[in-house]
Amino acid sequence: MSPKSTPDPTQPTDLPIFAQRPAPPSRALGGAAPFAQRQGAMPPPPPPASYGSTPQTPGAHAAPESTAPRSTLRANQPPAPAGEVAHADNEDRGPVGSRQYQIREALDRLKRVDWAAVQHLRSQVSAALTLVSEDTVLDESRHRTTVTRMTMQAIDDWSQDRIARGEGVVSLDAQAALREAVLDSMFGAGRLQPLLDLPGIENIEIEGHDGVTLEFSDGSLEAGPPVADSDADLITEIQHIARTSATGEQQFSMVRPWLRLALPDGSRMAAEAWLSHRPSITIRKHPYIDTDLAQMKELGAIDDSLQAFLSAAIRAGKNVMVSGDAGSGKTTLVRALLNELDPRERLATIEAQYELLMHRLPERHHRVWAAEAQGGGEVGADGRPVGEVTLTRLIELSLQKNVTRIVVGEVVGEEVMAMMEAMQGGRGSISTVHAHSALDTVERLVTLITRARSNVDTSFGYRLVAQNVDLVVHVGLVDESHLDGGRKWRHVDEVVALEVSRDTHVAHTRIFSPDDFGRACPTGQLPEWINDIERHGFDAGWLDPAASTWGAPPELLIRHRTA
Numbered sequence: 001m002s003p004k005s006t007p008d009p010t011q012p013t014d015l016p017i018f019a020q021r022p023a024p025p026s027r028a029l030g031g032a033a034p035f036a037q038r039q040g041a042m043p044p045p046p047p048p049a050s051y052g053s054t055p056q057t058p059g060a061h062a063a064p065e066s067t068a069p070r071s072t073l074r075a076n077q078p079p080a081p082a083g084e085v086a087h088a089d090n091e092d093r094g095p096v097g098s099r100q101y102q103i104r105e106a107l108d109r110l111k112r113v114d115w116a117a118v119q120h121l122r123s124q125v126s127a128a129l130t131l132v133s134e135d136t137v138l139d140e141s142r143h144r145t146t147v148t149r150m151t152m153q154a155i156d157d158w159s160q161d162r163i164a165r166g167e168g169v170v171s172l173d174a175q176a177a178l179r180e181a182v183l184d185s186m187f188g189a190g191r192l193q194p195l196l197d198l199p200g201i202e203n204i205e206i207e208g209h210d211g212v213t214l215e216f217s218d219g220s221l222e223a224g225p226p227v228a229d230s231d232a233d234l235i236t237e238i239q240h241i242a243r244t245s246a247t248g249e250q251q252f253s254m255v256r257p258w259l260r261l262a263l264p265d266g267s268r269m270a271a272e273a274w275l276s277h278r279p280s281i282t283i284r285k286h287p288y289i290d291t292d293l294a295q296m297k298e299l300g301a302i303d304d305s306l307q308a309f310l311s312a313a314i315r316a317g318k319n320v321m322v323s324g325d326a327g328s329g330k331t332t333l334v335r336a337l338l339n340e341l342d343p344r345e346r347l348a349t350i351e352a353q354y355e356l357l358m359h360r361l362p363e364r365h366h367r368v369w370a371a372e373a374q375g376g377g378e379v380g381a382d383g384r385p386v387g388e389v390t391l392t393r394l395i396e397l398s399l400q401k402n403v404t405r406i407v408v409g410e411v412v413g414e415e416v417m418a419m420m421e422a423m424q425g426g427r428g429s430i431s432t433v434h435a436h437s438a439l440d441t442v443e444r445l446v447t448l449i450t451r452a453r454s455n456v457d458t459s460f461g462y463r464l465v466a467q468n469v470d471l472v473v474h475v476g477l478v479d480e481s482h483l484d485g486g487r488k489w490r491h492v493d494e495v496v497a498l499e500v501s502r503d504t505h506v507a508h509t510r511i512f513s514p515d516d517f518g519r520a521c522p523t524g525q526l527p528e529w530i531n532d533i534e535r536h537g538f539d540a541g542w543l544d545p546a547a548s549t550w551g552a553p554p555e556l557l558i559r560h561r562t563a
Contacts, residue, residue: 208278219481312538317428324475351409391415497527
């Protein structure tokens with residue numbers, strides 16, 4: 001079989017996010033070939049070794065494959081990279097299956113619908129549902145059949161009323177489009193749903209109802225269709241989404257002109273109005289929800305030695321900070337790390353908005369206490385929003401939930417102190433933080449600590465970090481999508497173990513450092529707790545510099561230069 005010449009959007013191994021492009025065999029470096037390349041002309045790898053097995057020949061072993069079931073929550077796969085920004089109102093649809101064609105289809109899907117009728121029908125169905133259901137929160141798994149039946153009846157009544165008024169017959173295609181739109185409005189993101197359904201979509205940026213930019217996982221940009229008839233209609237739709245949030249009604253008004261919540265599919269939405277020149281919405285779509293370290297290796301984010309080391313470290317209960325720039329894949333890597341654990345282990349996930357979604361994967365995790373911060377309403381007498389529940393408070397509550405591990409989606413403020421307390425009293429806590437390198441992660445944490453406790457100095461911050469954080473895993477992002485033919489590359493580039501030093505700073509051991517292409521390779525240095533992970537099946541041979549198994553290098557347009 002000859003190597004694939006074009007990406008197959010139905011194959012996970014052809015995804016541009018995290019993945020390395022297959023290269024001809026003659027260009028491959030020593031070691032195992034990338035998964036995507038092995039699907040082509042390369043011979044099959046040897047039988048997979050178990051976690052922690054001793055490398056047979058440096059760079060020539062395969063990583064263990066997960067036996068856990070994969071959930072259907074994983075998003076559709078992205079199509080092949082597109083070129084320059086193309087406007088969705090261009091009549092040329094492009095080849096069937098191309099990104100331009102898919103965006104045009106989404107535009108047609110939006111145009112086929114009478115959105116005023118959708119709002120009317122949605123109100124009718126919602127009112128009818130309250131008469132037959134005692135549930136205060138709409139749940140698709142329980143209500144889908146009932147709502148579908150009610151929607152069909154409401155559309156039939158509405159169609160008959162139009163005929164009685166002499167406004168004409170509603171076609172079956174129009175009725176089907178209305179039904180789909182009402183269900184999207186009830187269970188999804190309404191008029192935004194066709195865009196969220198685009199394969200490979202990563203970010204949706206909306207500046208006013210007709211200012212839509214779509215960013216895909218390879219970094220390419222497309223201009224999207226309008227998502228409302230006016231800015232006022234857009235605000236109305238966002239208010240509806242806020243009122244019907246699965247985590248409870250949220251306010252979006254001039255009193256509280258910002259909104260942060262998770263959409264029904266797990267995407268993260270940030271919306272503002274009144275304080276910006278036009279309503280502004282940013283939606284982050286998570287391409288990988290049910291994932292593990294085996295898939296991270298297939299996608300080119302890690303190699304065999306990293307997979308073995310990180311799996312053993314998390315199972316051994318080491319406290320891990322995953323750091324990186326925005327969009328580097330920190331949350332995805334945390335999901336993969338958590339999925340290395342025994343499904344019976346008790347977890348607490350604490351987030352500003354649900355993103356980890358461990359509670360949606362019962363086959364992966366049987367015992368999850370998932371909590372989301374609440375912004376509260378109007379400001380009370382104490383100067384704080386009424387009903388506000390902060391990340392710090394949730395961490396405090398989690399300490400009484402019989403959990404062995406506490407996971408904080410992202411540390412951005414004073415919750416860093418509660419996180420340190422959780423790491424001190426728990427076992428194997430995980431969190432993420434924005435930082436440009438592994439050691440910059442330490443500085444970032446110290447800054448947050450001293451900001452949260454104004455009466456402490458930096459030496460206290462360094463000691464607190466050294467005492468409680470065992471491992472910093474940094475995810476690198478190389479973004480060449482702005483260059484002609486360029487794309488984004490994501491992979492772990494550093495792993496550093498932290499220890500308490502004799503002075504006021506943090507001692508560190510660089511376990512993995514970046515190679516000439518920015519990929520983390522073993523340095524030969526061992527953490528002081530190497531025995532702990534060896535008791536969980538790890539073999540120190542994986543930390544030999546010769547054990548690195550990165551395949552063909554990323555096809556960077558601008559090569560990394562060393563001094």
